[in-house]
């Protein structure tokens with residue numbers, strides 16, 4: 001049993017976004033007691049700690065916060081942040097991304113990329129990630145193996161493409177191969193670390209790149225596969241309505257009313273039901289910038305979640321997800337970096353962009369997000385979007401101990417900034433911490449009570 005002493009900050013319980021503020025916990029002299037299985041057995045004031053014999057690790061004046069959850073990040077784009085595509089989404093994909101992702105055809109290159117990807121996640125405190133995978137099975141093997149070796153939580157699936165431009169040729173397979181590789185990946189890697197999805201750190205997902213990178217035939221076959229594995233806890237992940245030109249192309253190629261119909265089995269002409277749905281409580285769609293009300297309602301009904309990636313949306317200039325309209329529709333909205341269209345790996349930098357873009361929405365849509373709402377979106381909402389809320393997302397007793405130690409002393413001016421604020425004013429304190437922090441403030445990263453280190457074989 002170990003006790004980690006510091007300033008606890010988290011959103012307790014299981015509130016909705018609108019109630020996050022009432023659930024914000026700020027315990028200046030707090031402690032987190034973690035048992036040998038990695039579970040939190042006490043979370044609260046240090047002076048009331050019920051286990052005086054626990055070994056105390058004193059992180060004061062540091063903060064203890066839940067590990068960040070990144071619900072949308074591209075592994076094969078590890079080296080592609082700030083790639084100039086000279087245009088919006090479809091230009092950028094063709095000019096920068098498809099060629100860069102093709103390089104993972106080289107197994108050694110892919111292995112190094114997987115190592116760098118995992119190490120980078122630890123640097124920025126992303127303990128859980130839904131990872132958009134590489135097209136190449138050997139690269140996915142490297143990703144999962146590195147994740148298990150490092151002790152991170154990772155959900156991923158190979159990026160499926162069965163159609164596309166010449167620049168994506170290396171990433172495209174025929175239909176039969178796409179289906180076979182997807183099935184093989186699920187067999188090999190879903191819950192591979194423990195054999196049980198309810199205890200595993202790694203999970204598999206079915207991940208078509210987006211509706212335009214596959215065909216109705218592919219979507220039909222993926223629907224059949226997914227129907228057979230959804231009860232085993234396999235995920236579905238893709239992109240939705242990021243860009244107006246993309247939406248127009250989807251509607252015209254599939255002849256559907258709504259973009260979402262393609263993932264909902266309604267990819268027949270006129271949105272006719274033509275296969276099984278890919279939506280559900282382990283389904284996460286990235287972006288959802290230009291959704292219609294019917295699409296939001298359908299996602300809410302099916303408990304499908306949205307990964308909100310404002311940093312990426314700013315980079316590609318295709319508009320940003322309307323916050324109030326989307327979150328009040330009942331859909332769970334969690335944060336995603338969308339590396340590499342998003343050029344920030346650190347979730348608090350994405351929160352920072354989120355605050356600014358939603359403050360700048362037109363007219364009545366403008367909203368000033370509270371610190372508790374920001375923290376909720378980066379932690380508990382992510383856990384909920386990934387159907388892992390029973391296990392992670394905050395520092396409540398009974399949860400698995402995924403947490404970060406933030407030491408303001410490591411970052412110039414941060415201690416002085418925080419010293420301006422009354423320690424009892426938890427809203428302002430958390431706001432300054434989240435908006436102001438950079439990755440050097442993250443000194444320790446724990447998953448399931450175990451410290452994770454960028455070099456798995458060496459001490460942190």
Ligand SMILES: [Zn+2]
Nearest residue numbers: 074239286338
């Ligand atoms: Zn993306």
